[in-house]
Amino acid sequence: MTHTTHNAIHSWREAVSVYLRPRVITMLFLGFAAGLPFLLVFGTLFAWLTTAGISRTVIGFFSWVGITYSIKVLWAPVVDRVPLPLLNRLLGRRRSWMLLAQVGIIIGLVGMAGIDPAKNITGIALFALLVAFSSATQDVAIDAFRIESVAKEIQGAMAAMYIGGYRLALLVTGAGALYLGKYSGWSFTYLVMAGLMLVGVMTVLIIREPETSVNGNTRQREQRVVDFLENNAHLPDVLRQPMAWFIGAVICPFTDFFQRNTSMALVILLFISLFRISDITMGVMANPFYLDMGFSLDEIANITKIFGFFMTIFGAALGGILVVRFGIMRPLLLGAVLVASTNLLFALLAKMEPNLMLLAVVISADNLSGGLATSAFIAYLSSLTNVAYTATQYALFSSLMTLFPKFLGGFSGIIVDSAGYFFFFVYAALVGLPAILLVLYLMQRSNTDTDLITVGPKGQD
Secondary structure, three states: OEEOOOOOOOOHHHHHHHHHOHHHHHHHHHHHHHHHHHHHOOHHHHHHHHHOOOOHHHHHHHHHHHHHHHOHHHOHHHHHHOOOOOHHHHHOHHHHHHHHHHHHHHHHHHHHHOOOOOOOHHHHHHHHHHHHHHHHHHHHHHHHHHHHHOOHHHHHHHHHHHHHHHHHHHHHHHHHHHHHHHHHOHHHHHHHHHHHOHHHHHHHHHOOOOOOOOOHHHHHHHHHHHHHHHHOOOOOHHHHHHHHHHHHHHHHHHHHHHHHHHHHHHHHHHHHHHOOHHHHHHHHOHHHHHHHHOOOHHHHHHHHHHHHHHHHHHHHHHHHHHHHHHOOHHHHHHHHHHHHHHHHHHHHHHOOOOOHHHHHHHHHHHHHHHHHHHHHHHHHHHHOOOHHHHHHHHHHHHHHHHHHHHHHHOOHHHHHHHHOHHHHHHHHHHOOHHHHHHHHHHHHHHHHOOOOOEEOOOOOO
């Protein structure tokens, strides 16, 4: 069995050189393709609708389009198990789904470009939904491709490159699209963004499909589906086949996770749901805090976008290197500690007079720790998957990791209004303690119990 921890077996030079691997470089372009649609159905779209005179009520309804990203686990089993006609034979399972999703994104963006929101808001909504659904589907396929392409100790570097490409896409579709929309019109802007999706299309056509193998335990589990078909031969095919598919595509991924991780399964799921609670809770009140401190919009934008962008990329890259050098769990612990402790810097900032230099330092520390923690956490989640169910299991983990933190984050404003920013940031730091303790517990158990925290077979680099 393979474990989520391993001893340091790579030199620093080997750890840094991981970013020169072709598979790792590939994630920069796939990350760009994944990040490009996001703001085009959220912030940038909302700006377009506002300039078109659409009411705030209608714009608010458009935020529901984002629900597709939160429920992608519902159709992840289809991405995992259903081969696409012709495309699957030409490209393979993961690449074919990525290409189909990218075509859907392009069609949706071109469709949005051809509509005047003031005259056909329903058309805009339908094409935006197509973009969001296709984007979420692309995310599922890219995550599966990433996990199956390399060994688990390289996942941190893969995640760092993905984050870099994703963040670059957010700059292009955020500030870049707003600038282009102002001077060239929104229709032209969305056509340009549709064209930029060709970056993802070309990448998919160039890369090779990952090679994966299914272990013995998984084959035995899949055999039960065959047994089900044989034991229920009296049922009509219209019932037997869908039921067998549901068992293999939906039930087996969940039973596989619990059987591999035994008594630790619930602890792992609890840890996943709590790891990001500190940074998500703090993030809800970040911009209101900057404004209430007296910083101007230009100052906030310059520092959070410029310093934030580069420090996030640096932190993510550092996290990838540390995962190669020291394994997954120790960088994961470092990330959890840094994310929680940097909130105390915001508490310090809340007690001081507005100071741009101090704001830059605090934001730099916060983004560096966030980038490091994210790449280590993605590597950890990736190590928990079985390649037979990669898309389904990772979609479950990625949905779970934001569900409770986002719910708790909804109460952030109440705490600020009742107790002030200083107490809020101290609170945001303290809610990160359970994640730190759970990392320590998982590290201790993985070192003492050889049956715990196991993962499926790893892909080839």
